[in-house]
Amino acid sequence: MAQFCARRVLSGVPRFPFHHWFPLTDTHSTHQIDQSTVSRNPNARIFILANQKGGVGKTTTAVNTATILAARGYRVLLIDIDPQGNTTSSLGVDKSNLPGSTYDVLVDEVPIVEAIVLDVRPGLDLLATTATLAAAEVELVSAVNREGRLSRACAVIRPLYDVVLIDSPPSLGLLTVNALTAANAVIVPIQCEFLALEGVSQLITTVDLVKRHLNPTLDVVGILMTMFDGRTRLSTLVVEEVRRHFPDRIFSTIIPRSVRLAEAPSYGQSISEYDSSSKGGDAYDAFVDELIARAALGPPQRRGTSASGSNPSTMPAG
Ligand SMILES: Nc1ncnc2c1ncn2[C@@H]1O[C@H](COP(=O)(O)OP(=O)(O)O)[C@@H](O)[C@H]1O
Ligand SMILES: [Mg+2]
Numbered sequence: 001m002a003q004f005c006a007r008r009v010l011s012g013v014p015r016f017p018f019h020h021w022f023p024l025t026d027t028h029s030t031h032q033i034d035q036s037t038v039s040r041n042p043n044a045r046i047f048i049l050a051n052q053k054g055g056v057g058k059t060t061t062a063v064n065t066a067t068i069l070a071a072r073g074y075r076v077l078l079i080d081i082d083p084q085g086n087t088t089s090s091l092g093v094d095k096s097n098l099p100g101s102t103y104d105v106l107v108d109e110v111p112i113v114e115a116i117v118l119d120v121r122p123g124l125d126l127l128a129t130t131a132t133l134a135a136a137e138v139e140l141v142s143a144v145n146r147e148g149r150l151s152r153a154c155a156v157i158r159p160l161y162d163v164v165l166i167d168s169p170p171s172l173g174l175l176t177v178n179a180l181t182a183a184n185a186v187i188v189p190i191q192c193e194f195l196a197l198e199g200v201s202q203l204i205t206t207v208d209l210v211k212r213h214l215n216p217t218l219d220v221v222g223i224l225m226t227m228f229d230g231r232t233r234l235s236t237l238v239v240e241e242v243r244r245h246f247p248d249r250i251f252s253t254i255i256p257r258s259v260r261l262a263e264a265p266s267y268g269q270s271i272s273e274y275d276s277s278s279k280g281g282d283a284y285d286a287f288v289d290e291l292i293a294r295a296a297l298g299p300p301q302r303r304g305t306s307a308s309g310s311n312p313s314t315m316p317a318g
Contacts, residue, residue, distance in 0.1 A: 044077070044161035045295055046154060047221065048183040050207075052199055054170035057189040057226035059086040060261055062167035064284040065291065067091075067270035070123035072288070073300030074162040077116065079127040081150070081179050082169035083134035091120050092268020095130050103133045105153050106178065107140060112153040121270075125161075137174050146174060147214055151182040162300065172206045180210040185221035185295060190242060192228045192235040192254075197242065221295055224287060226255040251294075253287040256280060 049058040059082070066078040080087040081102050088095055100115025105127065117126045140146040154164060166179040180186070186207055190196050204220070211218045223246050229235045243250050255261075258280030264271050271281040291297070 044075075044158045044164045045185065045297060046158070046164040046166065046183045047185050047187055047291075047295075048166040048168055048176075048179045049189060050168050050176060050180065050186050050203060051188050051190065052170055052172045052176070052203060053191070056191040057224070057255065058082075058170075059090060059167050060265075061187065061189050061224060061226065061255070061284075061287075062087055062165050063090045063265070064261075064271050065288055066124055066163075066165050067121055067272055068284060068288045069163055069165075069300075070121055071272060074123065074297070075160065075301075076124045077127065077157060077161045077164045078120075078124060079150070079164060079166040079179075080129040081133070081166055081175050083129060083131055083136075083175075084169070085129040085131065085133075086265070087167040088126065088128040088130075090265035090268070091126060091270070093117060093120055093126060093128055095128065098128050098130070100127075101133065102127055102129045103136055106133075106149045106175075107136050107143075109149070112157055116157075133175070140174055147177050147181050150178040151215070154182045163297065172202065177206070177210060177214075180207060180218060181214045183215070183218060185219050187221055187291075188223045188249075189226045189255075190223055190238075191226050192238045192257075194234065194238075196238045197245065220249060221291070222251045223249045224251050224253070224255065227257040228254045229257045251287060251290050253283060253290050255283045255287065258283075 049062045051058060062078060066076050070076045078087060078091075079102065085095060098115075098117060100110050102115075104110035104115050105112050112127065115127055117128055120126045140149070143149070145152070150166075158164070166183060168176045168179045188200065188203065190200065207218060207220060223242060225239050225242060228239065239250075239254065256279050258278060260275045260278040261271055261280035264274035267274055271278065271284055275281055
């Protein structure tokens with residue numbers, strides 16, 4: 001396995017120091033790597049949150065799933081591939097002070113390891129996005145291997161993580177296709193609202209096309225119902241309808257509509273940091289339990305935390 005030099009921490013933003021997992025060639029360093037962790041976990045599972053509708057809970061699910069998995073001891077990379085950069089902002093990461101971004105990796109083919117922001121939370125790294133990513137759809141049109149750029153980048157870092165989560169934009173354009181090509185499994189958040197299923201068949205068709213031509217092992221791991229409002233009959237009807245269409249795919253966990261979930265990003269916090277005992281926090285905890293079981297993720301290997309519950313002591317205060 002390749003060995004990498006440690007990277008200096010530049011202007012407050014930690015770059016990706018491989019010394020977490022690899023022996024260092026940097027003679028000044030004292031870090032030693034847990035080689036057993038690397039060999040026991042050769043490949044991260046890569047999930048994409050996808051739905052070409054906006055406002056269905058992709059970003060909320062990406063951020064909260066990633067932080068809960070990291071708090072439980074999984075090594076997690078979150079990739080923001082939506083030019084809006086809501087995942088990056090939701091975690092309180094300063095977009096003006098990044099070592100690199102998804103744009104750099106996709107368009108300029110900057111090595112992904114140089115662009116990742118390390119330890120935005122303990123155990124959670126981020127490939128952040130800035131608004132420049134909006135140009136990538138156009139700039140990549142004539143590029144070689146335009147659909148496979150993220151996949152190629154991810155191949156380098158897969159041995160370093162247990163889970164990679166990709167938050168995708170509300171479209172089925174080249175950015176989403178890149179994410180679908182890189183991923184093992186698709187999670188489809190659907191809002192419990194009128195016309196919830198509109199566009200889902202188009203998404204499934206796109207997944208099938210990517211599967212046939214670009215990524216044969218891609219699969220839909222599940223459909224997550226979000227923003228369920230128990231006071232309305234509509235929410236219940238929508239869940240019943242989705243269950244009728246996708247009985248084997250729908251997660252039994254349903255994310256309720258919760259003011260606390262909507263407030264958390266404005267403080268740059270996940271729900272487990274902002275209000276872990278809220279019903280939204282409980283729901284995302286239960287969703288992570290279900291995801292771990294359904295995707296057969298196995299126990300975390302990074303720290304000795306319980307796989308059956310989050311470990312708030314590993315989260316930053318506040
Ligand atoms: N379960 C929820 N309850 C209340 N508000 C939510 C919930 N999930 C998401 N939101 C809010 O709804 C908006 C859209 O959610 P978001 O996750 O950004 O969707 P997407 O990424 O699909 O566009 C955001 O303002 C978010 O804070
Ligand atoms: Mg989003």
